[in-house]
Amino acid sequence: MTTNRPVFLEVWRIRLPIPGVVSILHRVSGVLMILAIPVMAALLASALSGPQGFAAAAAFLAHPLVKLALLLLGWALLHHLFAGIRYLIIDMGFGVDRPSARKSAWTALSAALVVAVIGGGVLL
Numbered sequence: 001m002t003t004n005r006p007v008f009l010e011v012w013r014i015r016l017p018i019p020g021v022v023s024i025l026h027r028v029s030g031v032l033m034i035l036a037i038p039v040m041a042a043l044l045a046s047a048l049s050g051p052q053g054f055a056a057a058a059a060f061l062a063h064p065l066v067k068l069a070l071l072l073l074g075w076a077l078l079h080h081l082f083a084g085i086r087y088l089i090i091d092m093g094f095g096v097d098r099p100s101a102r103k104s105a106w107t108a109l110s111a112a113l114v115v116a117v118i119g120g121g122v123l124l
């Protein structure tokens with residue numbers, strides 16, 4: 001194995017193609033959802049514990065910063081869903097060529113953003 005491969009570590013000058021951006025965001029969104037599980041479970045437990053616990057959970061969820069976090073989490077789920085379906089389709093051998101891969105990456109990225117903004121506007 002060669003050991004003198006060029007190394008380019010100027011992260012801010014690396015220009016990822018759009019499928020690369022979607023791929024990184026797919027991983028980030030998966031990790032975000034995993035991290036949210038204990039918080040959501042604690043909120044659910046509190047809400048089900050009685051009227052006081054329910055009021056505490058409702059008050060927590062009404063905070064603007066928490067709403068922002070929920071919007072981010074909603075986007076994470078949507079991005080992960082759309083990008084995940086894209087990967088499953090590509091794994092079946094469809095849309096593997098570069099122009100199609102770019103088009104489907106843009107579609108997944110923008111669909112998640114649009115649905116998250118509309119959903120956030122309606123639900124939050």
Ligand code: HEM
Binds near residue numbers: 085088
């Ligand atoms: C909503 C439906 C979902 C779909 C269609 C989906 C699809 C996928 C696919 C296809 C992969 C493999 C990606 C690859 O080949 O690199 C994946 C990875 C992963 N998923 Fe999901 N997923 C879904 C929901 C979730 C949820 C709810 C969570 C977390 C609570 C989650 C967490 C993860 C994580 C952590 C990975 C590994 C990410 C990585 O290593 O890049 N997924 N998902």
